[in-house]
Amino acid sequence: AQSVTQLDSQVPVFEEAPVELRCNYSSSVSVYLFWYVQYPNQGLQLLLKYLSGSTLVKGINGFEAEFNKSQTSFHLRKPSVHISDTAEYFCAVSKNSGGSNYKLTFGKGTLLTVNP
Amino acid sequence: NAGVTQTPKFQVLKTGQSMTLQCAQDMNHNSMYWYRQDPGMGLRLIYYSASEGTTDKGEVPNGYNVSRLNKREFSLRLESAAPSQTSVYFCASRGLYEQYFGPGTRLTVT
Numbered sequence: 001a002q003s004v005t006q007l008d009s010q011v012p013v014f015e016e017a018p019v020e021l022r023c024n025y026s027s028s029v030s031v032y033l034f035w036y037v038q039y040p041n042q043g044l045q046l047l048l049k050y051l052s053g054s055t056l057v058k059g060i061n062g063f064e065a066e067f068n069k070s071q072t073s074f075h076l077r078k079p080s081v082h083i084s085d086t087a088e089y090f091c092a093v094s095k096n097s098g099g100s101n102y103k104l105t106f107g108k109g110t111l112l113t114v115n116p
Numbered sequence: 117n118a119g120v121t122q123t124p125k126f127q128v129l130k131t132g133q134s135m136t137l138q139c140a141q142d143m144n145h146n147s148m149y150w151y152r153q154d155p156g157m158g159l160r161l162i163y164y165s166a167s168e169g170t171t172d173k174g175e176v177p178n179g180y181n182v183s184r185l186n187k188r189e190f191s192l193r194l195e196s197a198a199p200s201q202t203s204v205y206f207c208a209s210r211g212l213y214e215q216y217f218g219p220g221t222r223l224t225v226t
Binding site: 004009032034036042043044045046049051090102103104106107108109 | 120147149156157158159160161164174206208210213214215216217218219220
């Protein structure tokens with residue numbers, strides 16, 4: 001079974017500062033990795049995903065993440081945040097093998113608060 | 117395309133009442149999922165349907181039933197609601213790799 005640990009439940013930052021949201025996963029098989037964002041009172045929206053290939057993945061809204069297989073990590077970064085980035089961010093993992101029905105296992109979320 | 121739609125948006129139930137949450141997708145996806153979201157717990161899978169005609173339990177299935185009515189629709193039923201089922205419920209469908217989520221149903225059981 002897979003598991004996901006998001007190391008920070010809350011991350012406060014000032015506008016235009018860089019931010020890193022940390023995610024570690026555990027799995028005995030190869031995985032796909034995802035970051036989703038949830039704005040207040042909304043559903044989840046995909047930010048980016050790692051399937052294979054280049055370990056640096058770029059997503060929407062200027063976010064990027066780096067897959068590190070040896071450290072089993074998939075940290076999310078943005079060089080300069082905006083007030084509008086205030087949201088909850090979820091890291092998720094699924095097996096990449098057939099027959100797994102691609103069930104997602106989610107971390108508990110990191111609330112990013114961007115202050116002026 | 118509407119994507120994934122859910123009804124109702126909000127619902128208040130008394131303990132012991134029943135209700136069905138509706139979900140529909142217009143993306144021709146085979147797989148659909150029901151999650152619940154509780155503060156500090158992330159999203160937990162209740163049931164999923166890999167294809168029309170099949171359903172399977174997820175991590176927290178107790179107290180719920182599901183029906184995959186056709187390829188588009190996947191409903192979640194609470195037969196006898198309990199306060200522990202107060203939560204936000206999300207439906208999702210899966211494309212090639214990622215899942216697409218509906219806007220959620222906020223359910224309160226008193």
